[in-house]
Amino acid sequence: MTTPAPAETLDLAARFPGAVSADTRPGYTGWIVTPEKLLEFAQFVRDELGYDYLVNLCAVDYLPENRMEVVYNVFKTTGGPGLTFKTWAPRTDPIEIPSVISIWPGADFQEREAWDLYGVKFIGHPDLRRILMWEGFEGHPMRKDWQEAFYDEDVKPFKRRWPDGKHVYAEKRAVYGDNINFKPGFDPEKWTPTDPEEALYKSLKKYKSETTDGIETDHIIVNMGPQHPSTHGVFRAVVVLDGETVVSLKPVMGYLHRNHEKIGERNTWLQNMPYTDRLDYFNSMTNNWGYALAVEKLMGIPVAERAEYIRVIMAELSRIQNHLILIGMLLNDLGAYFTPALYAFEERELILDVFEAVSGSRMMCNYFRFGGVVRDIDEDSLRKIKDLVFDRLPRKIEEFDRLLTENEIIVSRLKGVAPLTAEEAIAYSMAGPMLRASGVPYDIRRADPYGIYDRFDFDVAVRYNGDMYDRYLIRVDEMHQSIRILQQAVKSIPEGPIASQKPSYTTKVPPGESYGRVEGPKGELGFYLVSTGKPNPWRYHVRTPSFVNLTALEKMCIGTKIADFVAILGAVDIVLGELDR
Amino acid sequence: MMTGKGILKGLGVTLKRFIDTYLDDLRWWGKRYYTPEGIAHRSSKDAKGVFTIQYPEEKLPVPEEFRYKPFLLYDEGPNGEQNIRCTSCGICAKACPPQCIWIVRGTDPQTGRPVPQPAGFWIDADICMSCGFCAEYCPFDAIKMDHNYEVASYTRNLMDINDLLKPVSYYASIRPLNYAREEEARKAKEAAKAAKSQA
Ligand code: SF4
Numbered sequence: 001m002t003t004p005a006p007a008e009t010l011d012l013a014a015r016f017p018g019a020v021s022a023d024t025r026p027g028y029t030g031w032i033v034t035p036e037k038l039l040e041f042a043q044f045v046r047d048e049l050g051y052d053y054l055v056n057l058c059a060v061d062y063l064p065e066n067r068m069e070v071v072y073n074v075f076k077t078t079g080g081p082g083l084t085f086k087t088w089a090p091r092t093d094p095i096e097i098p099s100v101i102s103i104w105p106g107a108d109f110q111e112r113e114a115w116d117l118y119g120v121k122f123i124g125h126p127d128l129r130r131i132l133m134w135e136g137f138e139g140h141p142m143r144k145d146w147q148e149a150f151y152d153e154d155v156k157p158f159k160r161r162w163p164d165g166k167h168v169y170a171e172k173r174a175v176y177g178d179n180i181n182f183k184p185g186f187d188p189e190k191w192t193p194t195d196p197e198e199a200l201y202k203s204l205k206k207y208k209s210e211t212t213d214g215i216e217t218d219h220i221i222v223n224m225g226p227q228h229p230s231t232h233g234v235f236r237a238v239v240v241l242d243g244e245t246v247v248s249l250k251p252v253m254g255y256l257h258r259n260h261e262k263i264g265e266r267n268t269w270l271q272n273m274p275y276t277d278r279l280d281y282f283n284s285m286t287n288n289w290g291y292a293l294a295v296e297k298l299m300g301i302p303v304a305e306r307a308e309y310i311r312v313i314m315a316e317l318s319r320i321q322n323h324l325i326l327i328g329m330l331l332n333d334l335g336a337y338f339t340p341a342l343y344a345f346e347e348r349e350l351i352l353d354v355f356e357a358v359s360g361s362r363m364m365c366n367y368f369r370f371g372g373v374v375r376d377i378d379e380d381s382l383r384k385i386k387d388l389v390f391d392r393l394p395r396k397i398e399e400f401d402r403l404l405t406e407n408e409i410i411v412s413r414l415k416g417v418a419p420l421t422a423e424e425a426i427a428y429s430m431a432g433p434m435l436r437a438s439g440v441p442y443d444i445r446r447a448d449p450y451g452i453y454d455r456f457d458f459d460v461a462v463r464y465n466g467d468m469y470d471r472y473l474i475r476v477d478e479m480h481q482s483i484r485i486l487q488q489a490v491k492s493i494p495e496g497p498i499a500s501q502k503p504s505y506t507t508k509v510p511p512g513e514s515y516g517r518v519e520g521p522k523g524e525l526g527f528y529l530v531s532t533g534k535p536n537p538w539r540y541h542v543r544t545p546s547f548v549n550l551t552a553l554e555k556m557c558i559g560t561k562i563a564d565f566v567a568i569l570g571a572v573d574i575v576l577g578e579l580d581r
Numbered sequence: 582m583m584t585g586k587g588i589l590k591g592l593g594v595t596l597k598r599f600i601d602t603y604l605d606d607l608r609w610w611g612k613r614y615y616t617p618e619g620i621a622h623r624s625s626k627d628a629k630g631v632f633t634i635q636y637p638e639e640k641l642p643v644p645e646e647f648r649y650k651p652f653l654l655y656d657e658g659p660n661g662e663q664n665i666r667c668t669s670c671g672i673c674a675k676a677c678p679p680q681c682i683w684i685v686r687g688t689d690p691q692t693g694r695p696v697p698q699p700a701g702f703w704i705d706a707d708i709c710m711s712c713g714f715c716a717e718y719c720p721f722d723a724i725k726m727d728h729n730y731e732v733a734s735y736t737r738n739l740m741d742i743n744d745l746l747k748p749v750s751y752y753a754s755i756r757p758l759n760y761a762r763e764e765e766a767r768k769a770k771e772a773a774k775a776a777k778s779q780a
Pocket residue numbers: 666667668669670671672673674684718719720721722723724
């Protein structure tokens with residue numbers, strides 16, 4: 001791997017005079033581009049500088065400066081640090097920014113999200129519909145001047161709680177409706193909605209009927225979900241079928257949307273930690289890590305040495321149980337009803353026992369703190385972990401391998417199905433196992449290391465066919481690598497303190513921005529944060545792998561059978577908690 | 582490669598597990614279920630066969646650090662009085678992420694000045710996310726996380742101070758290590774204080 005030239009030495013301002021300037025706000029980095037030159041700049045950054053991988057795109061509402069900013073975090077798939085650039089427009093509707101979808105197709109859903117939640121119109125986006133809210137929703141709920149129905153105050157802690165905190169139920173205080181502001185001239189009584197589904201159905205590839213061999217055949221539209229056992233939660237896909245073959249597909253999501261990011265901006269820095277547990281609720285340990293990492297970057301604080309090891313141990317255990325469940329559930333999707341899934345659950349239970357003993361909860365771990373972790377691993381748990389990583393788990397992963405890998409039915413259902421080439425995977429901003437199964441050896445633990453991963457000996461798992469079978473195999477490979485890391489970590493974990501900071505419920509965070517990214521079991525989990533030096537974040541954005549990885553869902557499904565769609569979705573490994581946020 | 586070999590290999594795995602279940606049952610001869618050792622065995626690295634805990638007849642023991650809903654502590658006085666530890670400082674209410682703790686600070690009826698006793702304390706347990714921050718940051722060890730997870734009810738769970746209060750002896754029984762550690766720290770602090778006032 002060649003070390004890329006550090007972004008600071010590039011003088012992009014000189015390359016684009018008048019259109020690009022360095023972001024000199026204290027605590028900020030990267031470049032500010034005018035919307036007019038955005039596409040030219042993006043093209044240059046991708047083609048000349050090699051930042052081929054757009055991982056994060058999000059809007060930031062700088063209400064006091066009357067400025068709506070869009071932030072782009074791009075990286076090179078060959079590794080190394082990333083480049084951040086921003087563009088902005090005045091905060092008066094319509095807010096128009098060119099879409100970068102032609103340069104990075106992975107911007108698709110992320111731009112739709114920014115449109116939905118912030119009202120940024122991306123000119124040139126072919127299908128700019130709402131994505132998390134429903135079509136017909138009024139307003140853009142992430143804007144700083146938007147208030148939820150049970151609005152209390154802008155930021156926590158709320159004054160109503162102490163010292164004169166006589167309890168009242170929220171609905172008694174703010175009867176639903178009181179907090180809703182209607183546009184001038186809008187009368188809810190007279191309002192008739194346009195069919196919110198109309199735009200969705202229009203976005204599908206044209207329905208057609210044709211006559212072949214004298215027989216009239218129709219395409220049919222099938223709604224898979226939102227209540228469907230194979231969608232792993234409340235997720236829906238609208239599919240146009242020609243016989244059993246998928247012609248067009250649009251995912252519909254947001255049924256579990258709770259405006260997580262808005263809650264995050266009302267919370268104090270620390271209060272967000274348990275909320276991150278609820279993103280990918282299978283992997284609260286890695287969610288905690290991603291958030292802690294971004295805040296630690298902003299604060300510029302070190303992490304206690306022992307805590308670094310504990311973090312690695314917890315994250316890798318989490319990865320193993322995630323992959324086990326993924327494989328078990330994938331087999332469910334293929335029709336092997338619950339035997340592999342329940343085998344997987346057994347090992348997962350043993351791992352969750354450890355999580356519960358150290359953190360107090362099996363799934364909502366809330367275990368990380370800025371600068372360390374909340375409490376030490378006790379002797380008993382450490383012994384249990386050793387038993388697992390030296391004895392039980394290698395045995396069991398091998399058993400899974402024997403159970404499934406060569407099974408002829410599995411092989412024929414998976415081999416060659418829904419392939420994605422390396423170029424496509426990069427273009428669609430795929431992350432994690434999905435990217436590596438397509439032959440791109442990109443793993444943040446190696447490409448842009450965090451924590452102490454540089455001290456461990458392990459290989460980045462990679463497979464080259466990009467089909468469903470490789471998506472299965474890559475998970476098995478990754479479990480083996482995780483075991484390797486764990487064996488080294490439990491052997492070399494040093495004694496010492498588990499936090500570099502004194503425990504405190506308040507956090508001083510200097511002004512600035514940061515993007516913290518970890519290699520979650522499902523792919524890149526990133527947190528983009530903006531601090532104004534106050535006790536609460538100004539911007540709290542989560543880039544979740546479940547969400548971005550679905551960008552390529554339609555691409556993968558077209559031409560496959562409807563029964564395969566279920567398995568393809570399963571192999572993406574989505575979890576609705578982080579998909580819908 | 583012979584077609585079907587992979588399937589047979591897989592079937593071998595399931596068959597082995599099937600047999601193991603009965604072997605393990607035999608080995609434990611009736612003790613595998615409904616006994617603490619049996620439950621411990623079924624959640625150990627050597628577990629084979631049926632994992633399932635037969636809830637509610639059997640219950641998985643919870644570790645000391647397990648957290649569910651918070652409760653308030655009182656020290657038992659010599660005459661059975663309840664000395665509430667909480668000083669109504671408000672730290673837990675400020676730290677609480679979903680803001681489900683409501684406290685009315687106590688005031689002296691004569692002077693109107695704050696006194697270190699809550700005049701009202703509620704936790705809206707339906708909103709509580711069991712994060713444990715209140716217990717983590719309370720400077721007086723006055724609020725701790727309970728182990729009781731069987732709290733389902735037909736009505737909403739707004740807990741007032743009477744629902745919340747439990748004796749310190751209960752706390753010591755569910756979290757013995759934490760309790761011992763805190764007592765030690767308290768004694769050390771008091772000793773240091775006494776030494777200082779003597780000097
Ligand atoms: S429980 Fe603890 S933190 Fe909360 S008000 Fe009482 S003394 Fe303060």
